[in-house]
Amino acid sequence: MTDPAIDPIGIEIRNLYKIFGPNPEAHVAAVRAGMSKAELQARHGHVLGLSDINISVVPGSIQVIMGLSGSGKSTLIRHINRLIDPTAGEIIIEGRNVVEMSRQDLRAFRRHKTAMVFQKFGLLPHRTVLDNAAYGLEVQGISQSERYRTAMRWIERVGLSGFEKSYPSQLSGGMQQRVGLARALANDAPILLMDEAYSALDPLIRYDMQTVLLDLQQEVRKTIVFITHDLDEALRIGDRIALLRDGSVIQQGTAQDIVMRPADDYVANFVQHVDRGKVLKVGAVMVQPTGALPEAAIATDASIAEALQQMAANHLQALRVDDPEGQPIGIIPFQDAIDAYTGQHR
Secondary structure (H helix, E strand, O other), rough: OOOOOOOOOOOOEEEEEEOOOOOHHHHHHHOOOOOOOHHHHHHOOOEEEEEEEEEEEEOOEEEEEEEEOOOOHHHHHHOOOOOEEEOEEEEEOEEEHHHOOOOOHHHHHHHHHHEEEOOOOOOOOOOOOOHHHHHHHHOOOHHHHHHHHHHHHHHHOOOOOOOOOOHHHOOOOOHHHHHHHHHHHHHOOOEEEEEEOOOOOOOHHHHHHHHHHHHHHHOOOOOEEEEEOOHHHHHHHOOOOOOOOOOEEEEEOOOHHHHHOOOOOOHHHHHHOOOOHHHOOOHHHOOOOOOOOOOOOEEEEEHHHHHHHHHHHHHEEEEEOOOOOOOEEEEEEHHHHHHHHHHOOO
């Protein structure tokens, strides 16, 4: 059985501010005029959570929001389904401003348009894996036979077939997170919000769950907003990344943009220990040919490390770069690949 196709939808976050305190609206103008987070707290006893956030989330993509603790990333994701109300700004989804939705419309929006995966799993301990995965459909009033059929399909897809009668206490942390993912996917909502979903997992299990998410995304094409403080995780799964500091976006773009062109010293310090060979893609480094194209080729989405390995093994000075249809679109010289790997490429 296949799932009905649902067109992915985008998210437009515009001029979003969040100030915590007894009279937040009174201080928006001052923040817009440049008052810092520290100054706002010292002078007025209010805390700046978010300042002038503008992010366009492409339909069907994975948008990563990352930053250190206190940067505002979890506050931001909770604005998308309005678990937190903004002090100012808009969140536009399918032409509607979530900020202005009535209580009834917001309830329907949360049930049918968004699903959320939390860091602490949020499973109901007295319910089986099957009942946990089907819980969102139960809330929607779906019949037991239909919700079990849908939930079982997603339990199988996240690799938990055979555990549907188990209880959360009988599962490892990674398995419990798979249940949380199955529950979110069973709702069939076009927007998936993942707040530090893998942060509590051991590194190997986290990597495995990232792979599960990427594999599923190839099939379901959800619009995913993924919160993390882990740069390697952000670079691996994000189609685009927004880096937050003190409630403000200091850079956003692709992994290639952020690694190759950090916006300031803060971002540069973030990316200085990244394995550039694995993160950077051939397409970000290739150049236009000035002569005959090399016979040996590599795909545009291959990593720089793969290109270097291929050239070194075959004593090549350059590779032809082909697009997904196999058409040549450039070349990658050996020296350019080395420069990109060592951080010298501009």
